[in-house]
Amino acid sequence: MAPQEWILCLWLFAMGCCIGSFLNVVIYRVPREKSLIHPGSSCPHCGQPIRFYDNIPLVSWIVLRAKCRRCKGPISPRYFIVELLTGAVFLGLYLIYFHTNVWPSLHVEGAWLVYLIHIILLSAFIAASGIDLELWIIPLSICWFVTGVGVIGSAIAGSIISPQVLKEYFILPVASPGTGALALGAAVGLSIGWLLLRMGILRRSYESAVAEDQEQTVTEKANGAVPVGPGPFEEPQFNHRLEVLREVVFLAPIVICSVAAYKVLGPSGPAGRWWGGLFAYPAVAGLLGSMFGYFVGCAAVWVTRILGTLAFGKEAMGLGDVHLMGAAGAVVGPIMVVIAFFIAPFFGLGWALFQMFFKKIRQIPYGPFLSCAVLTVMIFHDWILNRISLVFVR
Numbered sequence: 001m002a003p004q005e006w007i008l009c010l011w012l013f014a015m016g017c018c019i020g021s022f023l024n025v026v027i028y029r030v031p032r033e034k035s036l037i038h039p040g041s042s043c044p045h046c047g048q049p050i051r052f053y054d055n056i057p058l059v060s061w062i063v064l065r066a067k068c069r070r071c072k073g074p075i076s077p078r079y080f081i082v083e084l085l086t087g088a089v090f091l092g093l094y095l096i097y098f099h100t101n102v103w104p105s106l107h108v109e110g111a112w113l114v115y116l117i118h119i120i121l122l123s124a125f126i127a128a129s130g131i132d133l134e135l136w137i138i139p140l141s142i143c144w145f146v147t148g149v150g151v152i153g154s155a156i157a158g159s160i161i162s163p164q165v166l167k168e169y170f171i172l173p174v175a176s177p178g179t180g181a182l183a184l185g186a187a188v189g190l191s192i193g194w195l196l197l198r199m200g201i202l203r204r205s206y207e208s209a210v211a212e213d214q215e216q217t218v219t220e221k222a223n224g225a226v227p228v229g230p231g232p233f234e235e236p237q238f239n240h241r242l243e244v245l246r247e248v249v250f251l252a253p254i255v256i257c258s259v260a261a262y263k264v265l266g267p268s269g270p271a272g273r274w275w276g277g278l279f280a281y282p283a284v285a286g287l288l289g290s291m292f293g294y295f296v297g298c299a300a301v302w303v304t305r306i307l308g309t310l311a312f313g314k315e316a317m318g319l320g321d322v323h324l325m326g327a328a329g330a331v332v333g334p335i336m337v338v339i340a341f342f343i344a345p346f347f348g349l350g351w352a353l354f355q356m357f358f359k360k361i362r363q364i365p366y367g368p369f370l371s372c373a374v375l376t377v378m379i380f381h382d383w384i385l386n387r388i389s390l391v392f393v394r
Contacts, residue, residue, distance in 0.1 A: 001098070008093070012090045012091050012094050013087045013088075013090060014057075014087070016088070016089060016090025017083045017087035019083045019087065019090070019256060020083035020084070020126075021055070021057045022036075023123060023126055024079050024082050024130075025041065026127040026142075027082070027130040028044075028193075030139050030141065034207050040253075041055055043068045043070065045068060045073030046068060046073060048070045054069055057083040058083050061079055061080040061083075062080075063377065082126060086126055089119065089122050090167060091139070093119060093122070093378075096379055098115075100378060102380065103379070103380075103381050104382055105165070105329055105381075105382050108171075109162070110157075110160035111161070111171075112131070113153065113161065114171055114172060117172070117331055118331070118378055121149070121327070121328065121331045121377075124142050124145060124146045124327075125146075125328075126272050127142060128142045128143070128367055128371070129365075129368035130365035132366075133365050133367075138320025138321065138323065138324055139330050140323050142327075143320070143323035144323070146331065147330045148152075149331070150173070150293070150330030151287060151294075152173065153290075153331070154286035154289055154330070154331075155283045155287040156187065156283065157282070157284060157286050157346055158281075158285070158286050159282065159283070163282040165375040166282070170335065170385065171287035172286065172289070172290075172333070173292065173329075173330070173331075173332075174286055175288035175289035175292050176217035176254075176279070176285075176288075177263065177265070177266070177267060177275055177276040177278075178266050180275075180285065180289070181261045181262045181266050181275065182262055182292060182296060183288045184288065185258035185259070186258045186295045188257045188261070189255065189256060190253075192257065193250045194256060194344025195285070196250075202250055203246055203248045205244060205246040206243050206244070206315075240313055241310055243309075243315075244305070244315075247305075248306060255313070290330045290333075291330070293330050293332065294326045294329050294330040295319055295329070296338060297326040297328050297329025297330070298322050298326035300337065300341040301317055301321050301324075301325045302309075304316060304317055305317040305318075305321075317322035317366065318366070321366050324367055324370055324371075325337060325340075325370060328374045336377040336381065337374070337377075339384060340370070340373040340374045340377045344369045346364070347373060348364055348366060351369070
């Protein structure tokens with residue numbers, strides 16, 4: 001590499017470590033419902049504000065020997081790990097995308113936009129995974145942020161990267177008139193479902209006095225009022241099958257509106273010609289493609305959650321996982337997010353066996369393994385598409 005490339009690599013790693021330092025703030029403050037801006041960083045043990053020279057990513061943790069300068073309280077190794085991991089992701093993804101042939105179709109003008117969107121997603125997923133590992137929850141605000149980035153990024157991508165390249169190689173989500181109609185219908189159905197919830201016509205699943213008590217316990221645990229144990233909280237008593245059927249009712253408008261929109265706007269629908277003409281605009285195809293990826297990502301987990309809960313009588317997967325994969329689908333598209341969903345169990349298998357045999361816990365925080373699977377399909381994007389093409393050609 002040229003000298004300027006080495007400087008860029010060093011800058012990306014340093015920038016990633018700084019972002020990792022911010023992610024540590026997100027991991028600590030978001031579940032505790034604290035501001036990310038004010039007050040400044042302070043020691044969680046003595047409350048002393050942290051000086052700027054004690055807040056240098058990686059370096060300060062090593063120099064202070066993982067202890068507060070004032071009270072000598074321990075500083076969790078999570079801070080160092082998250083900073084190092086984020087720096088490695090920033091640098092590693094850049095080298096893989098632009099200095100190897102692992103993803104050759106990405107070697108096009110404007111590919112920096114894909115890199116930017118992907119590191120935003122992975123940074124957010126690092127924060128979500130850190131929270132999930134500690135508190136067994138995935139804040140929806142993080143998922144919505146990534147979804148927004150995916151939708152906006154896909155909408156503007158056609159003005160930066162060749163629309164033909166985007167469509168041919170699925171570098172970012174691009175909808176056809178058919179999938180675009182499904183996405184639009186699903187969005188209308190989702191709006192109807194939320195409106196019915198707001199009006200009190202539908203009830204949220206797992207919404208009861210017991211659930212409110214559990215939510216209070218989560219808050220107390222996050223604030224340190226109760227000890228942080230190795231596993232989830234004691235589950236309240238629910239009729240899980242009944243609760244998940246409430247979710248089926250909530251999802252019904254999404255399915256109905258999707259089918260209706262496809263009938264009207266699809267290739268053979270009465271408004272199909274007019275609708276298809278809109279896809280000459282890359283912004284329309286990109287925006288609806290990202291939306292379709294979002295709904296497919298949500299559906300992959302939500303269907304598993306519903307069927308698993310109905311079959312076993314216990315909550316199969318968390319709704320946080322639904323939103324996490326929806327956010328991933330908004331960025332990597334419908335094909336890749338489904339593949340990621342089926343790859344994730346292989347990442348979780350070893351952890352699950354360890355938990356079962358050594359900690360006697362049968363549940364696992366699934367967010368980190370979904371995140372690893374999303375990273376995998378990002379890196380091996382072209383290899384996966386080539387294998388899919390070979391299967392369909394045969």
